[in-house]
Amino acid sequence: MNILYDERLDGPAPKLDRATIRDSLTQAIPDMTLLSREEDMRPFECDGLSVYRTLPMLVALPDTLDQVQRLLVECHRLGVPVVTRGAGTGLSAGALPLEHGVLLVMSRFARILEIDPEARIARVEPGVRNLAISEAASPYGLYYAPDPSSQIACSIGGNVAENAGGVHCLKYGLTVHNVIKVEILTIEGERMTLGSDALDAPGFDLLALFNGSEGMLGVVTEITVKLLPKPEVAKVLMASFDDVEKAGNAVGAIIEAGIIPGGLEMMDKLAIIAAEDFIGAGYPVDAEAILLCELDGVEADVDDDCETVRAVLEKAGATGIQQARDDAERAKFWAGRKNAFPAVGRMSPDYYCMDGTIPRRELARVLKGISDLSERYGLRVANVFHAGDGNMHPLILFDANREGELAVAEALGGEILELCVRVGGTITGEHGVGREKINQMCAQFRPDELATFRAAKAAFDPNDLLNPGKNIPTPARCSEFRTIKSASADTAPGTLQG
Amino acid sequence: MANATHLSDHDASAALAERIREANAEGTPLRIVGGDTRFFYGREVEGSELSTREHCGISFYDPVELVVSVRSGTPLGELEAALAEHGQMLPFEPPRYGAASTVGGMVATGLSGPRRPWAGSVRDFVLGARVINHEGNEQRFGGEVMKNVAGYDLSRLMVGAQGTLGLITEVSFKVLPKPGATHSLHLELSLDEARQRLAEWGREPLPISAAAWLDGALHLRLEGGPSSVAATRARIGGDDLDNDFWAALRDQRLPFFRAGPLDETKSPLWRLSLPHRTPALELPNADERLMIHDWAGAQRWLRADLDAEALRHACQAVGGHATCYGPRPAEVEPFTPLPEVLMKYHRNLKAQLDPKGLFNPGRLYAAF
Numbered sequence: 001m002n003i004l005y006d007e008r009l010d011g012p013a014p015k016l017d018r019a020t021i022r023d024s025l026t027q028a029i030p031d032m033t034l035l036s037r038e039e040d041m042r043p044f045e046c047d048g049l050s051v052y053r054t055l056p057m058l059v060a061l062p063d064t065l066d067q068v069q070r071l072l073v074e075c076h077r078l079g080v081p082v083v084t085r086g087a088g089t090g091l092s093a094g095a096l097p098l099e100h101g102v103l104l105v106m107s108r109f110a111r112i113l114e115i116d117p118e119a120r121i122a123r124v125e126p127g128v129r130n131l132a133i134s135e136a137a138s139p140y141g142l143y144y145a146p147d148p149s150s151q152i153a154c155s156i157g158g159n160v161a162e163n164a165g166g167v168h169c170l171k172y173g174l175t176v177h178n179v180i181k182v183e184i185l186t187i188e189g190e191r192m193t194l195g196s197d198a199l200d201a202p203g204f205d206l207l208a209l210f211n212g213s214e215g216m217l218g219v220v221t222e223i224t225v226k227l228l229p230k231p232e233v234a235k236v237l238m239a240s241f242d243d244v245e246k247a248g249n250a251v252g253a254i255i256e257a258g259i260i261p262g263g264l265e266m267m268d269k270l271a272i273i274a275a276e277d278f279i280g281a282g283y284p285v286d287a288e289a290i291l292l293c294e295l296d297g298v299e300a301d302v303d304d305d306c307e308t309v310r311a312v313l314e315k316a317g318a319t320g321i322q323q324a325r326d327d328a329e330r331a332k333f334w335a336g337r338k339n340a341f342p343a344v345g346r347m348s349p350d351y352y353c354m355d356g357t358i359p360r361r362e363l364a365r366v367l368k369g370i371s372d373l374s375e376r377y378g379l380r381v382a383n384v385f386h387a388g389d390g391n392m393h394p395l396i397l398f399d400a401n402r403e404g405e406l407a408v409a410e411a412l413g414g415e416i417l418e419l420c421v422r423v424g425g426t427i428t429g430e431h432g433v434g435r436e437k438i439n440q441m442c443a444q445f446r447p448d449e450l451a452t453f454r455a456a457k458a459a460f461d462p463n464d465l466l467n468p469g470k471n472i473p474t475p476a477r478c479s480e481f482r483t484i485k486s487a488s489a490d491t492a493p494g495t496l497q498g
Numbered sequence: 499m500a501n502a503t504h505l506s507d508h509d510a511s512a513a514l515a516e517r518i519r520e521a522n523a524e525g526t527p528l529r530i531v532g533g534d535t536r537f538f539y540g541r542e543v544e545g546s547e548l549s550t551r552e553h554c555g556i557s558f559y560d561p562v563e564l565v566v567s568v569r570s571g572t573p574l575g576e577l578e579a580a581l582a583e584h585g586q587m588l589p590f591e592p593p594r595y596g597a598a599s600t601v602g603g604m605v606a607t608g609l610s611g612p613r614r615p616w617a618g619s620v621r622d623f624v625l626g627a628r629v630i631n632h633e634g635n636e637q638r639f640g641g642e643v644m645k646n647v648a649g650y651d652l653s654r655l656m657v658g659a660q661g662t663l664g665l666i667t668e669v670s671f672k673v674l675p676k677p678g679a680t681h682s683l684h685l686e687l688s689l690d691e692a693r694q695r696l697a698e699w700g701r702e703p704l705p706i707s708a709a710a711w712l713d714g715a716l717h718l719r720l721e722g723g724p725s726s727v728a729a730t731r732a733r734i735g736g737d738d739l740d741n742d743f744w745a746a747l748r749d750q751r752l753p754f755f756r757a758g759p760l761d762e763t764k765s766p767l768w769r770l771s772l773p774h775r776t777p778a779l780e781l782p783n784a785d786e787r788l789m790i791h792d793w794a795g796a797q798r799w800l801r802a803d804l805d806a807e808a809l810r811h812a813c814q815a816v817g818g819h820a821t822c823y824g825p826r827p828a829e830v831e832p833f834t835p836l837p838e839v840l841m842k843y844h845r846n847l848k849a850q851l852d853p854k855g856l857f858n859p860g861r862l863y864a865a866f
């Protein structure tokens with residue numbers, strides 16, 4: 001089932017005339033950059049999931065909040081859909097433009113407005129890069145904890161919209177745990193503050209609702225994040241295993257020992273080889289799996305914990321355990337993990353990164369399931385994941401230039417996500433639903449639950465103008481999904497080429 | 499996986515759903531009640547009583563997974579005891595008062611204890627929830643896994659919504675191991691000195707997990723590995739303090755709180771929630787030295803006859819808000835009124851999720 005906007009399944013799209021809308025917007029906001037020529041708009045036709053592309057009707061590049069506000073008021077008045085874009089690193093086609101919509105690019109809002117080391121907060125514009133916050137806080141001995149692997153490029157506004165996670169999140173939480181206040185503009189152009197500088201705010205916890213809402217409820221225009229003191233030390237252990245299942249069980253054993261690592265990541269053989277080949281991180285290329293376990297905090301405690309973890313790993317059957325000797329080696333160990341996606345990408349013309357979360361105890365079973373599916377579909381899958389959180393990133397290797405191979409990759413990806421749901425997990429841990437997983441939402445939720453999501457959306461955007469077609473599928477799409485699923489239940493997967 | 503071998507274990511969700519379907523058909527509002535220990539916390543609700551007490555028990559607990567799922571009528575004490583058996587805890591230290599307090603009430607009111615600034619709040623540990631909606635359908639949002647961004651985060655939205663958006667039937671929490679070592683200190687310091695010291699310590703990775711100033715002294719709790727707790731204790735100095743102090747603060751058993759929120763002979767009890775590092779507020783009729791400054795100063799308790807509007811204005815001017823716990827003069831709203839735009843979206847959300855106004859109407863604000 002195609003994920004691109006399909007009027008039959010996603011509802012009628014407004015029939016708008018580009019020239020008329022462009023003229024209205026130019027008149028209402030003469031000082032704003034508005035792109036309408038095809039060659040100018042090309043760079044914006046996709047996000048990090050580049051196999052899906054749509055040219056927007058117009059691209060708006062505002063510099064001031066006032067322009068954003070006027071743009072929203074005008075689009076609301078004209079009934080023009082608006083898709084907000086941060087840095088465009090999203091991997092679920094959340095910022096995929098609409099042919100009949102305006103793409104609102106927030107990248108020019110890239111100022112750090114305030115770092116308050118005493119209050120341990122940073123107030124920033126949405127286009128600020130994730131890593132730039134930690135860099136700015138560093139002179140004060142502080143940092144911003146959530147660290148998506150894309151942190152050199154992705155924007156904090158996009159992080160809020162996706163509730164982004166990273167290596168540190170097992171111990172330090174996701175974006176939702178580290179953002180204390182956001183300023184937003186509604187589709188009607190109203191300004192609202194959610195959360196506060198205090199530890200709570202009266203009324204509903206709309207701040208929680210907006211985290212991970214994928215640009216569907218409002219445009220995030222300012223963010224206040226918590227900063228944490230940098231841990232005194234961080235040490236990393238790398239354990240090799242000759243069996244993926246043993247590595248999976250070691251993850252549980254570490255937690256069971258009462259230790260919450262600062263990061264606990266796992267990579268399988270294919271990913272290890274790719275990363276080693278690309279970065280030279282010093283990974284054991286003959287291992288079936290490696291675990292990277294980082295312990296951070298006060299030196300004395302970290303040393304105690306390293307000893308405990310070492311003993312746990314030995315007992316779990318690790319064939320080798322290596323502790324990074326210094327910060328340089330530690331950085332090298334992590335460089336392999338942080339670059340694992342592009343590293344795997346070098347092994348194949350294209351790769352498709354999935355993102356599902358499972359209960360940790362199902363790790364071995366799910367990895368086995370993925371390997372079976374990989375064989376059945378005839379596509380290689382490398383596994384890289386946040387093992388401590390049970391958040392998996394299977395990378396499907398394929399070649400988009402080969403007839404039908406994208407469709408096979410999509411079908412395989414869909415099956416992996418449905419496997420996650422079957423073992424009690426979810427179709428997305430951190431990348432979001434966007435357009436990519438719109439069909440699998442029908443597998444995870446019942447029609448009445450989806451109706452409740454739609455009701456929540458309607459409270460903020462009754463005319464469905466903000467990022468329409470993303471995140472929550474229509475009833476028509478789900479009934480088609482269910483029909484196809486039941487029809488294909490007894491068909492061989494190789495024939496799913498449509 | 500540890501199985502629920504506890505006092506009570508009963509799934510009453512079908513009966514609860516049936517009651518809600520009836521209420522929906524008749525259009526009769528419901529007053530949701532757990533232990534009814536918190537009836538004073540908020541506005542009065544006119545409605546037919548719907549109790550969750552029968553719907554109790556731990557439905558899933560896997561200590562290795564750090565996840566527990568609990569039915570909403572389960573007594574809070576029972577949940578905490580089950581976690582303690584495995585050396586785990588609810589890190590946000592929800593306040594307890596009576597044995598009757600339920601998990602549903604804890605989530606619906608969303609209150610957190612002394613560890614809150616360091617560990618996070620109730621909502622930070624909610625992974626998922628089952629909620630019965632206005633049509634009597636039990637729906638599941640979030641889940642039992644650590645990370646999940648499928649759909650909107652409706653489970654965290656339920657925290658602190660005081661049952662106005664639906665009946666919570668089950669909640670899944672992330673739990674954590676209890677710290678390896680705990681030591682508490684008592685330091686004779688003026689309020690200003692205490693604030694100064696806390697600001698300095700806050701920028702270092704010290705194992706502080708609670709800080710409250712009252713009665714002329716800073717009360718501090720250190721939690722973490724035995725080595726770092728011992729080192730920090732030696733560095734900070736002060737006198738030893740009984741760890742039980744924190745339970746007394748958390749559960750409001752300190753002499754300061756002794757008169758209950760309904761004791762009409764006393765002045766109202768106010769809770770001020772303020773940004774970190776907010777200096778003493780200028781309040782006529784109130785002396786900051788007679789207050790409790792918990793959460794390193796971000797949560798302040800005050801018992802005084804104050805002009806509610808003036809107090810709220812002073813708190814809002816610095817980015818905070820004030821809640822009146824009672825005894826509450828008739829004209830005083832318990833919660834700080836919302837700005838107009840925010841109120842509009844609260845009303846919209848309530849109208850979408852509970853169109854007939856069945857659930858706890860008027861509990862938070864008169865408007866919904």
Ligand SMILES: Cc1cc2nc3c(=O)[nH]c(=O)nc-3n(C[C@H](O)[C@H](O)[C@H](O)COP(=O)(O)OP(=O)(O)OC[C@H]3O[C@@H](n4cnc5c(N)ncnc54)[C@H](O)[C@@H]3O)c2cc1C
Binds near residue numbers: 214342467
């Ligand atoms: C190599 C690589 C590694 C990655 N690793 C991780 C990882 O470890 N963890 C993780 O969580 N993600 C990861 N991602 C995914 C991606 O980086 C995150 O989802 C990120 O949060 C997206 O930010 P962005 O600014 O690029 O958003 P975009 O892609 O521009 O937009 C994403 C969504 O956010 C919305 N949005 C953006 N800005 C705003 C705003 N101001 N207001 C309202 N809505 C807005 C958009 O409409 C869209 O729905 C990775 C991506 C890549 C390419």
Ligand SMILES: Cc1cc2nc3c(=O)[nH]c(=O)nc-3n(C[C@H](O)[C@H](O)[C@H](O)COP(=O)(O)OP(=O)(O)OC[C@H]3O[C@@H](n4cnc5c(N)ncnc54)[C@H](O)[C@@H]3O)c2cc1C
Binds near residue numbers: 574593596
């Ligand atoms: C300052 C302070 C004072 C306190 N004073 C007391 C006190 O005097 N007595 C006391 O016992 N405890 C007190 N507590 C703590 C209280 O025990 C906890 O919050 C407790 O968990 C409430 O549970 P309950 O079952 O009694 O809630 P209830 O009083 O039954 O309900 C509280 C609110 O939650 C809603 N609700 C309850 N269950 C659900 C559900 N399943 N779904 C949706 N909504 C629901 C109710 O409708 C109501 O709005 C106090 C805490 C603080 C911070």
